[in-house]
Amino acid sequence: MTVCDTWLLSSFAFKWTVLIETIVQVFVFSLIAFGWYLCTFHIGGNLYIVSTNLLISSVAGLYLYLCLGRRSHNVALYPLPEKILLTEPYQCATKTGDLVVCNKGDCNGKWKPPRTHHCSTCGVCRLDFDHHCPWLGNCVTLSKLKAFICLLCLLPVTFLVAIFPICRILITHALLALKTSHQNTWANEVWWDWWGSWVVCAVGMLLGYILMKVDCQGDLTPQYGHLVEEPHLRVLATAGITLLLSIFSVVRAVLPNERIYDLGLFQNWQIFLKKPLLSALLQGPC
Ligand SMILES: [Zn+2]
Numbered sequence: 001m002t003v004c005d006t007w008l009l010s011s012f013a014f015k016w017t018v019l020i021e022t023i024v025q026v027f028v029f030s031l032i033a034f035g036w037y038l039c040t041f042h043i044g045g046n047l048y049i050v051s052t053n054l055l056i057s058s059v060a061g062l063y064l065y066l067c068l069g070r071r072s073h074n075v076a077l078y079p080l081p082e083k084i085l086l087t088e089p090y091q092c093a094t095k096t097g098d099l100v101v102c103n104k105g106d107c108n109g110k111w112k113p114p115r116t117h118h119c120s121t122c123g124v125c126r127l128d129f130d131h132h133c134p135w136l137g138n139c140v141t142l143s144k145l146k147a148f149i150c151l152l153c154l155l156p157v158t159f160l161v162a163i164f165p166i167c168r169i170l171i172t173h174a175l176l177a178l179k180t181s182h183q184n185t186w187a188n189e190v191w192w193d194w195w196g197s198w199v200v201c202a203v204g205m206l207l208g209y210i211l212m213k214v215d216c217q218g219d220l221t222p223q224y225g226h227l228v229e230e231p232h233l234r235v236l237a238t239a240g241i242t243l244l245l246s247i248f249s250v251v252r253a254v255l256p257n258e259r260i261y262d263l264g265l266f267q268n269w270q271i272f273l274k275k276p277l278l279s280a281l282l283q284g285p286c
């Protein structure tokens, strides 16, 4: 494979990654917007509306903040240091003593200071790189880590507060959908007769929702009824996906992952706590 072929392949993969991550961002924002709509207009209580609006707007704000600046190059914001101050363990100078530069992606020979990693997904170098998050379509760097952890913690809390008043009714609808699906001949033929159907019972539940919608046409028409009181698949799907994302957030926040610039627990926490919550807004893109 020639250098040109490799470049074309990586360019193609880069464009697809950008497209997929943009779709993920739109999906997450749609989920947040629909959740806000449900909480504000379909589930009552002034205190509930105020608290969910505060929580959801915080989640949306943090998510937007973390998504921004994908193409920015934060390294240029930092002045070139004296070569003598650049020391190991991080590679910062070549064997000849010149400063390390990056020629990958959009960097075009820009300075690559210590603790900088080139993110091939974003196509730029990131100072204090932690990891690239496909859900954000952006890198998580040290300056954004506090906002990232806040988002991971806030999402499950928001989900629990938002779902609390409608939890019982959603479970009732889900069980009703399962029952309807299980009692239907067609649903049994296409799904339940399969030995592993209960392992992926969400598909059976989906069929139940379709059947309830068909059965009630011209009668109760639940598809146009109250979004919470009547069984609506999009409400259950929103709750289900948010539940999965909340579980993922908790696991992501609790489980340690490999950090390429690990300084040890104590020093990591020291540096982390010194960073402001929204440092990129105060200091420029990171
Ligand atoms: Zn770079």
Ligand SMILES: [Zn+2]
Binding pocket: 119, 120, 121, 122, 123, 131, 132, 133, 138, 139, 140
């Ligand atoms: Zn990245």
